[in-house]
Amino acid sequence: MDKSTHRIQKHRGQSLRNWEKMDTPATQEMVANAFVEMGWGRLVFGHTFESNEKIVDALCAEGYDSRDIAIYVIDPHVVISMAPDKLFLDPSNTYRLWNYDFRAPDKADRPFTIHRLSTEDQARQVNTIFSKCRMKGAAPKFLIDKHADRLRTYFVARRKLDGQVVGTVAGVDHVAGFNDPEQGASIWSLAVDPNAGLPGIGFHMVQHMVAHYFTKGRAFMDVSVMHDNSQAIALYEKLGFQRIPAFSIKRKNPINAQLYIPPDEPAEQMNSYAGLILEEARKRGILIDILDTEYGLFKLSLGSRSVTCRESLSELTSAVAMAKCDDKRLTRKLVRQAGVHVTEQLRHRQLDESIAFMERVGRVVVKPARGEQGDGISVDISDAGELETAIEKAKTICSDILVEAYVEGQDLRIIVINHRVVAAAVRQPPAIIGTGDHTVRELVEKHNRRRMAATEGESRIPEDEETLRCLEKLGYDWDAVPGKDERLVVRKTANLHTGGTIQDVTDALSEPLKQAAVTVSRTLDIPVTGLDMLVPDVSGETYAFIEANERPGLANHEPQPTAERFIDLLFPETARKEASCEK
Numbered sequence: 001m002d003k004s005t006h007r008i009q010k011h012r013g014q015s016l017r018n019w020e021k022m023d024t025p026a027t028q029e030m031v032a033n034a035f036v037e038m039g040w041g042r043l044v045f046g047h048t049f050e051s052n053e054k055i056v057d058a059l060c061a062e063g064y065d066s067r068d069i070a071i072y073v074i075d076p077h078v079v080i081s082m083a084p085d086k087l088f089l090d091p092s093n094t095y096r097l098w099n100y101d102f103r104a105p106d107k108a109d110r111p112f113t114i115h116r117l118s119t120e121d122q123a124r125q126v127n128t129i130f131s132k133c134r135m136k137g138a139a140p141k142f143l144i145d146k147h148a149d150r151l152r153t154y155f156v157a158r159r160k161l162d163g164q165v166v167g168t169v170a171g172v173d174h175v176a177g178f179n180d181p182e183q184g185a186s187i188w189s190l191a192v193d194p195n196a197g198l199p200g201i202g203f204h205m206v207q208h209m210v211a212h213y214f215t216k217g218r219a220f221m222d223v224s225v226m227h228d229n230s231q232a233i234a235l236y237e238k239l240g241f242q243r244i245p246a247f248s249i250k251r252k253n254p255i256n257a258q259l260y261i262p263p264d265e266p267a268e269q270m271n272s273y274a275g276l277i278l279e280e281a282r283k284r285g286i287l288i289d290i291l292d293t294e295y296g297l298f299k300l301s302l303g304s305r306s307v308t309c310r311e312s313l314s315e316l317t318s319a320v321a322m323a324k325c326d327d328k329r330l331t332r333k334l335v336r337q338a339g340v341h342v343t344e345q346l347r348h349r350q351l352d353e354s355i356a357f358m359e360r361v362g363r364v365v366v367k368p369a370r371g372e373q374g375d376g377i378s379v380d381i382s383d384a385g386e387l388e389t390a391i392e393k394a395k396t397i398c399s400d401i402l403v404e405a406y407v408e409g410q411d412l413r414i415i416v417i418n419h420r421v422v423a424a425a426v427r428q429p430p431a432i433i434g435t436g437d438h439t440v441r442e443l444v445e446k447h448n449r450r451r452m453a454a455t456e457g458e459s460r461i462p463e464d465e466e467t468l469r470c471l472e473k474l475g476y477d478w479d480a481v482p483g484k485d486e487r488l489v490v491r492k493t494a495n496l497h498t499g500g501t502i503q504d505v506t507d508a509l510s511e512p513l514k515q516a517a518v519t520v521s522r523t524l525d526i527p528v529t530g531l532d533m534l535v536p537d538v539s540g541e542t543y544a545f546i547e548a549n550e551r552p553g554l555a556n557h558e559p560q561p562t563a564e565r566f567i568d569l570l571f572p573e574t575a576r577k578e579a580s581c582e583k
Contacts (some may be wrong), residue, residue, distance in 0.1 A: 028178055030048060031179055033049050033058070034177055034342070035058065036047075036152070036172055038138065038170065038188065039138020039143060040130075042069075043177075044058050044059065044070040045072060045177065046079075052078050053082065055249070056086075056286075058578065061088060063445045066252070069249070070249040070250070072246055072247075073249050075250065076089055080249060085356065087252065088256075089249060090249060091227050092228050093224070093225060093233075094223070095223050095237075095242060096220050096222050096239050096243075096447050097210060097239060097512075098241075099219055101240040102210055102384050103203065104211060104240075105208065110200070111159065111160050111161065112157045112167070112198055114155055114156070114158075114204065115156065116155060116156050117154040122165050123140035126156060127559060129165065129167070130168075130189070130191055131559030132191075132195070144401060151172065151174070151177055152172055152173040152394050152451060153211075155168070155205060157357025160485075161487065165193070166198060167192045167193065167201040168191050168205075170188045170189040171187060171209045171213060171221075172185060173216070174218075175187050175214065181216055183220075185213040185222075187206060187210075187221060189210055190202060190223075192449075194451070194505070195502060196314045199446065203239070203475060207239060209221070222246070224248060231453070237457075246344065257283070269293040270296055271296055272554050273296060273554060274296040274298060274310075274311045276555040276562075277312065277390060277566060278565055279556065280566075285302075285361065285574075286300050286480070289301065295310060297309070300567075300571070302574070305571070309570075311551055311553070315528055316527045316570070317550055321524055325547075325548045325549065327370060328402060329400075332545075334523055334524065335548075338520070341543060342544065344404065344405040345404045346403045347400070347401070348366075348402065351387075358382065358384075358403065361379050363382045363408050364381050364403050365377065366403055366404075367402055367406075368394045368397040368398030368402070370398045370400065375506035376393055376395075378469075379493050380492045386402075392463075393466070394419060407447050410534065410535050410536070410538065411429075411532070413427055413502075413516040413536070414531045414533065415529075415560070416518060417562070417565045417566055418527055418568075419518055419522055422565045423511075425503060425504050426502070427494035428494055428501050429445070429490075429494045430490055430491050430500055430501070431487060431490065432482070432484050432488050434484055434487075435484060436484035439478065439479050440488070447499070448461055458497065459500070461509055462499075467491055471488070496556055502556055504559065509538055509541055510541060511541075511542040512540075512543075514546070521548075528566065529549060529552065530547050530549040533545050533548050564576075
């Protein structure tokens with residue numbers, strides 16, 4: 001007998017005794033047909049419903065963009081048989097923690113704080129985290145209106161360093177919801193920012209929520225978790241949760257499609273950048289033909305029209321536009337002529353000439369004239385020896401080398417689709433936070449495990465000479481032990497493939513920066529592009545244009561509707577009428 005089966009049998013008797021309590025006078029006071037609105041959908045408490053027919057009616061009344069879930073359904077097979085074309089059994093397992101099994105959290109100092117959600121800005125940050133984790137969010141106004149009632153509890157984790165929200169969890173009090181005779185509560189919507197860079201956020205948020213409800217006298221906490229989410233299951237089991245035999249039902253709609261439609265195996269093998277686009281295409285009934293999984297190559301067809309894409313690069317981008325983006329010297333020349341501000345630049349020919357340029361401007365960036373994903377780039381060079389090494393490194397990518405004046409500022413990426421700004425984000429170079437016990441190498445390895453898991457293997461800090469160079473500038477090497485909570489920026493570039501993180505700033509982007517981005521896209525005559533700029537302030541007017549990318553990673557910019565606008569561009573007849581974006 002395996003571990004899970006043993007736990008199910010262990011609690012089956014307890015579960016049956018709980019259902020028997022339904023006939024006692026105490027449970028007759030339980031609210032009938034109870035549900036709780038969560039903003040992303042409703043929790044339908046199936047065991048409170050007067051009939052299976054009413055459960056079906058409740059779930060079938062769900063909206064197109066909602067994610068209702070009927071929990072504690074006593075006869076799930078019967079309910080589904082009454083509407084098999086509309087309902088399906090949710091492939092999640094339910095885990096329970098009894099109050100007598102709970103260990104109170106310790107008082108150790110951590111690099112984040114946990115408290116109730118309290119402002120609209122925090123609510124917006126919560127939705128950003130939901131989007132990064134492919135979860136449906138809730139309107140900020142709803143979260144603020146409901147954050148202080150007895151029924152729902154919303155906690156957020158905030159990084160002490162900058163106050164940024166890096167985690168969120170919601171709790172529901174079953175006593176407040178339907179006069180639960182079993183005195184229970186449940187946890188929902190646990191999400192941690194994959195860019196947080198801090199360990200233990202999810203564990204301590206769950207622990208905090210459990211302590212909150214057990215202090216109120218609740219007898220148990222339940223949580224629903226996907227059967228194959230091994231990381232989450234390990235977290236709950238570490239806290240003492242045990243699996244119980246409870247079942248849930250969901251409505252068949254586009255949000256849940258991946259749970260009841262057989263997977264397209266070739267599509268499942270595509271990276272996240274292609275996968276996001278394919279998911280949006282599938283929702284609109286567009287046919288998908290995977291041409292090459294390794295290169296992210298696929299063909300989308302609707303009616304008699306087909307478009308071949310490599311991730312966000314499609315046939316709509318001409319060869320001429322590609323050439324304008326491919327050679328950074330040409331890009332810079334064209335946009336400068338269009339009135340866009342650019343950095344001072346030198347094409348490397350002789351070392352002494354490049355050294356003289358560096359000494360005149362102070363600090364430089366060395367990069368190949370052609371290349372992508374940050375390969376061959378060295379940033380913040382001010383020493384002749386470092387300059388020579390950086391030039392040799394860039395030559396491994398491309399024989400043409402550019403030396404640019406280094407500009408202080410935030411690394412801004414703007415996504416422009418069909419000459420309209422769709423998303424903007426500040427990219428931050430990778431950093432590790434010391435524990436006082438672990439070496440730099442160990443901290444980088446821990447960071448990489450979290451980032452690789454969060455980005456499907458797309459982001460990690462390379463343990464290479466460039467990382468070591470940046471460490472040595474800070475006075476560290478691989479074997480050094482940073483002090484507790486000491487933050488080390490281990491690379492100068494903010495490229496996501498080399499461990500960088502990203503923060504959405506679309507709503508804060510100024511009109512001058514938007515106009516500059518549109519000017520660049522029109523000058524290059526490119527329908528989809530990711531533009532890199534250095535700015536002192538995303539809400540200001542000052543900027544320095546760096547380069548244009550013809551195949552930007554749209555998945556990096558959730559919650560902004562990048563995939564939606566990309567499919568709107570390819571197949572405008574499928575665009576939803578309410579979809580729009582500002583210049």
